[in-house]
Amino acid sequence: MTTTSEPALSLHGIRVIDLSRVIAGPWCGALLADLGADVIKVEDTGPGDESRTWPPHKDGEAAAYLLFNRNKRGIALDLKTPEAVEVVKRLVQTADVVIENFRTGTMESFGLGYDVLSAINPRLIYCSVSAFGRTGPRKDSPGYEALMQAFSGIMSITGEPGGQPVRAGVSFLDLTTGILCAFGVSNAIIQRQRTGLGQRVDGSLLETAVSLLAFHAEGYLLTGALPRALGSGHPSLSPYRNFKCRDGQWIFIAAANDRFWQKLARALDRGDLAGDPRFEKNQGRVAHRAELESLLEQTIGALDRESLLKRLEEADVPATPVNTVDQVMNDPQTAERGIVQRAMHPTLGEIPVVGTPLHFSRMSPGVRRAAPLRGEHTDIVLTDLGYTPAEIRTLRDKKVTI
Numbered sequence: 001m002t003t004t005s006e007p008a009l010s011l012h013g014i015r016v017i018d019l020s021r022v023i024a025g026p027w028c029g030a031l032l033a034d035l036g037a038d039v040i041k042v043e044d045t046g047p048g049d050e051s052r053t054w055p056p057h058k059d060g061e062a063a064a065y066l067l068f069n070r071n072k073r074g075i076a077l078d079l080k081t082p083e084a085v086e087v088v089k090r091l092v093q094t095a096d097v098v099i100e101n102f103r104t105g106t107m108e109s110f111g112l113g114y115d116v117l118s119a120i121n122p123r124l125i126y127c128s129v130s131a132f133g134r135t136g137p138r139k140d141s142p143g144y145e146a147l148m149q150a151f152s153g154i155m156s157i158t159g160e161p162g163g164q165p166v167r168a169g170v171s172f173l174d175l176t177t178g179i180l181c182a183f184g185v186s187n188a189i190i191q192r193q194r195t196g197l198g199q200r201v202d203g204s205l206l207e208t209a210v211s212l213l214a215f216h217a218e219g220y221l222l223t224g225a226l227p228r229a230l231g232s233g234h235p236s237l238s239p240y241r242n243f244k245c246r247d248g249q250w251i252f253i254a255a256a257n258d259r260f261w262q263k264l265a266r267a268l269d270r271g272d273l274a275g276d277p278r279f280e281k282n283q284g285r286v287a288h289r290a291e292l293e294s295l296l297e298q299t300i301g302a303l304d305r306e307s308l309l310k311r312l313e314e315a316d317v318p319a320t321p322v323n324t325v326d327q328v329m330n331d332p333q334t335a336e337r338g339i340v341q342r343a344m345h346p347t348l349g350e351i352p353v354v355g356t357p358l359h360f361s362r363m364s365p366g367v368r369r370a371a372p373l374r375g376e377h378t379d380i381v382l383t384d385l386g387y388t389p390a391e392i393r394t395l396r397d398k399k400v401t402i
Contacts (some may be wrong), residue, residue, distance in 0.1 A: 009036025009363050014189065017042065017088065018072065019079075019112075021049045023145070023171055024205065025101035025129045026068040027178030032097070032185060033071035033358040034365045040091065040381060041072040041372060044079070045402050048374045061348055066371045070343060075381050076402045079110045081377025083400040090385045091126060092117050096198075101129035104139045114163050124198040125188040127181050133204035143205055145171045149233040152209030153227075159217060160231045179209040183371050239264070239296055242322060249305040250322040253312070258282060260317055267315035268299050289296055333362040345370035375402045 014037040018029035026041070026049070033039040043049055051064040077084035088110075092098065098117060099374035100107050107113050107128075114126045128134055130257060131143020146167050149155050154173075159166035184201040192198055210217055216227040216235070232252065233241040239255050255261040258281060265274035273279055273295060276286045285292055299306065305321060312319040321327075348370075356365045378401050382392050395401045 011186075011189075012036035014038070014041065014096045015074075015355075016099060017095050018090050018099045018151060019088075019107075020099045020101040020129060022101070023068060023174035024177040024181070024203075025099050025127075026051070028127065028129065028181040028185070028203075029072060029099050030068055030070055031179065031182040031356070035366070036365070037097070039072040040377070041069055041074045042088070043074060043076050043374055045375075045399060048076070052374075058351075059348055061345070066345070066351065069371035070367050070371045073369075073377040074375060075378040075382065076375030078400055081365065081398070081400050082111075083395055083398060085111050087385070087395075087400075088112055088184065089120055091381075092121050092375040095121065096129060096189065097125045097131065099127045099181070099185075103142060104130060104134055118198060118200075118210060120198055125185055125192065125201060126198065127133065127201040127203065129177060129181055129203050131204060134202050135188070138206075145174050145205070148173050148205040148209055152206060153213065153216075154209055157227045157229050159229045161229055163229065165229070166259055166299055168306060172212070173205045173209050174198070176212060177203050177205050189238075190268050214315055233289070233293075236388050237282060238287065238289045239293055239355050241293070243297060243300040245300060245305040245308060246302055247304045251300070251305050252320050252322055258320065261285065261314050264312070264317045266297070267311050267317055269308050270295075270299060276368055341367040343367045343370040346373055346376065378402070 011032055014032070016029055016032055016037045016039040018026065018039050018041045020026050020029065021043075029039045029041065029347065040389060041049075047053065049065055049069070052062050054062050054064045076085055079085060079088070100112075107253070114128075117126060118124050130139070131148060132138040132141055133214055143151075149158075149167055149350070150165065152173075153167035155167060158168055181201060181203040188199055188201055197309065207351055219225050219235075227235055231241065237256055239253055239261070242250050242252050253264065255264045261279070261282070262274055266375060279285050279292055279365075308317060309321065323331070329340070334340070337359075339355060339357075340352050342350050343353050345351050351370060353367045353370070355367050358365065379392060382395070382401075383389075386397075392401075
């Protein structure tokens with residue numbers, strides 16, 4: 001809740017009905033909630049959000065669910081019942097945004113499609129999140145993060161040269177789709193201020209993936225050049241990759257331009273490489289990548305990581321240890337930026353939560369409320385909609401809610 005001493009967040013007063021599950025849709029909702037929106041998460045009356053089942057758990061609560069649903073209120077509804085559909089329609093009357101990521105046609109089968117809900121509330125912004133988008137020959141196909149990394153071509157350029165295609169360790173398509181949908185919803189809210197009308201926002205993992213292929217996709221379109229897997233390397237830069245040190249630890253060196261390359265060569269006492277005409281310019285280093293990086297592997301492989309890092313820092317060469325997750329979460333820079341925030345959970349007590357990844361000079365978005373227990377705020381929300389205690393008991397008796 002915003003205090004009188006703290007400026008209102010940008011989305012204060014915006015109400016979001018979050019009908020989505022797992023990552024992309026819930027992450028969109030969480031980001032909107034971080035910025036002040038009142039987000040009401042609607043879960044089914046069975047097991048609830050799938051992310052509740054994902055290890056690791058702390059006393060029965062899943063880390064993934066806690067992250068993607070912070071700052072929300074939670075209710076439980078069986079959308080296959082007409083009574084639950086009526087609840088959603090009542091919510092929509094005063095809502096600003098609906099988020100859903102059911103397979104194409106599911107919301108329409110519930111009687112909650114865009115045409116129906118926008119007729120109830122013409123100011124409604126209806127955000128649909130899907131694998132392939134709501135149009136086209138693949139619109140009905142299911143999609144998960146790994147499937148879309150494979151379909152989009154991203155797996156083909158991930159992994160070691162000559163090795164099998166590899167899934168990226170982070171679910172970045174789901175997460176980025178959530179970010180883009182939050183961006184889309186925010187822009188639809190701005191346009192509504194001018195027109196008075198809501199609209200549909202259609203986000204898909206496929207379009208996110210192709211946009212993130214970025215220069216790989218554009219390079220193919222312009223020149224026909226087909227990207228390939230380079231391990232930790234970069235198709236347009238060299239040396240720009242991981243190297244293994246004598247002590248078995250890894251270091252990433254980013255000699256991203258000719259100036260840094262000269263500094264690196266001098267720091268490694270490899271004046272012969274610095275003066276080699278094949279390696280003088282970045283284009284040459286990329287063309288002769290295999291020879292250059294093989295020579296660097298030998299040189300770096302004879303040095304221990306800490307001493308090499310110190311040497312590179314003194315030489316102003318961009319380099320970093322390849323950290324494990326625990327190392328970065330305990331790094332002083334992570335602490336200084338306030339990335340980890342705290343929230344009170346109904347059963348776990350105070351818990352750490354990865355917070356909002358943006359800072360503003362005139363407002364302070366962040367984690368204000370832990371993710372809700374399943375159906376935790378059902379009675380409060382239904383009461384606000386005008387349901388009496390007797391009507392709420394009837395809904396429970398009919399298994400419309402829990």
